[in-house]
Structure formats: C-alpha cells, structure tokens
Amino acid sequence: MGAGTSAGADAAAAAEPGGGDGVGVGGDGGRAVSEPVRADGGPGTAAFVGEKESDGEAAGAGDAEAAAPSASRRFPTVTQDTARPEGGGRAAPGDAPAPARQWPLLTVLGATGLGLLIVGIAPFEESFRYGTILIGVALITGAVLRRVMPSVGMLAVRSRFTDMVTYGLLGLAIVLLSLMTQPKPWLEIPFLEDVVHSTVP
Helix, strand or coil, X not given: CHHHHHHHHHHHHHHCCCHHHCCCCCCXXXXXXXXXXXXXXXXXXHHHHHHHHHHHHHHHHHHHHHHCCCCCCCCCCCCCCCCCCCCCCCCCCCCCXXXXXXXXXXXXXXXXXHHXXXXXXXXXXXXXXXXXXXXXXXXXXXXXXXXXXXXXHHHCCCCHHHHHHHHHHHHHHHHHHXXXXXXXXXXXXXXXXXXHHHHCC
C-alpha cells in the first residue's frame, strides 16, 4: 500500500509541468514541490538568470545613452570632413563636360600661366612688365568672378568675402608693382616707392 502511494506520487510529480527539471520534496501531503535547478544542481537558477538579464538590459541601455552623441554647439576637436565653401558649386550645368564646369578657375589659371610664359620667354621689350600685369589682372578677374557669379566651382576656396579680398588685393599689388618697375616706371607713387626702397635692397 505504501509502495503504491509512493509510486503514484512520483508519477504525479513527473506528470506536472516542469517536473522533469525540478526536485521532488516529500512530506508535503504527498505533493511534489518543484524548484528551479542551477547548473551545478542547486535551486534558484531561474531567479539568478532573470536578475542577470535585467542587469544586462540596464547596462546595455546605459551604454547606448553614453554612446549617443551629445547635443553640443562647440566645434569638434577633430574634423571628419570639409564643408564646401560658399559658392563652390558648378559654374555650368551638371551634364556639361568637366572643363566647362570649372571655366572660372581655368580662366584665371590660363591667364596666369600666359603671364608667366611671357615673363619667362621675354619675346619683346619690357615683357616682364606685361607678363606681371597680366598675372595681376588674372587675379583681379578672379575677384570679380567671385563677386558676380553665384557659383564658381573650385575657384571658391573660403567665404566669398575672403576670396574677393585675397584675389583683389594680391592682384592690385602685383599690377601696381609692375607699373612701378624700374627703369622707366609707368606709374610713380612716392610713398609706395619709399616702401619698396626700404624693403627691397
């Protein structure tokens, strides 16, 4: 009789959900009590794993918040890219060939190269003066193009104002120095002559 009751209790414990994973504990009115089993055979694995998972989720959320970029208005210490300067778009439609899209830059470079060629070859008298004047005029032309055109391609280096001032002042200085070149200067400006004489031995 006792053996039959014990066998029936074992069968009932095995038939209960999760009974195969639990440990039967006697003395509770013949009812089997199942408890979660650890990997080493002890109880409490389910609760332990649940705590670990919740801790892991909380840690993952903290890492995600830490990895999210902060909304700072300061400039980054290391720049990752270079922004296109103002007016640095194509000077011609996109279906035009590459030289046509960059014609402002090619115009300035072509005139500058021609001036250098005249200075180097010296095909006529006072070729140095004509060549350097052409170089200065090329830079002034770049300043004018930077002012009147909305997009000048690669001729745009920095902001529109900075490019205009840089090209214009440099071109004007080259033209003035070319006109004041000795001997027989075409232009005489006393204070500029004193500046040149004091800086150039």
